[in-house]
Amino acid sequence: MAEVFSGGVSVTGVEPGTTTIDIKSTTNPNISKKVPVTVLSRNLLSYGPASGNGLTATVNSDGSLHVKGTASSQWAGIRWTFPCLVHGAVTLSRTTSIDGLTVSVKCLDAKGGQLGAQINTGNAGTVPAGTVSLRFEILANEATPTEKNGDLRVQLESGDTAHDWMKPEADSSGGCNT
Structure with a gap:
């Protein structure tokens, strides 16, 4: 088309x-x-193996993420920061989830400061002008985190409609969220 x-x-x-x-x-x-x-893949996320704050993520052969471990506290987890390839309307979706973990994307300026509201699953969001990088986060949302062991298929794409999940094109090293 x-x-x-x-x-x-x-x-x-x-x-x-x-x-x-x-x-x-x-x-x-x-x-x-x-x-x-x-x-290229419509999935704009970029991630690779990472661990921090009690969680470990590995990349499955199909490109999904396998997450295991127990987060050190509520709102602690793993994050990946990568260059922003799109501005305007985007949609964050996931076809699989792990109870007790939440996923989101934050838009960052050149100094690493957050621009606009974070992008959550299930709603269209906006990548504002001035965004130079995106930060994909997987965080524990339980007051007392419990052990996790499961797969996530998360997709960030242009527009306001979620499509079938695709493996992301790029890999990025991860880090811990403090």
């Missing part, structure tokens, strides 16, 4: 991989061009 915008063409792929787009002139049938394209 292609959408035409003033100044260019935007192509949205159904699944990641490589393909070719055949562009043909409607006014001159002799003018055409085949353009190779690589379709």
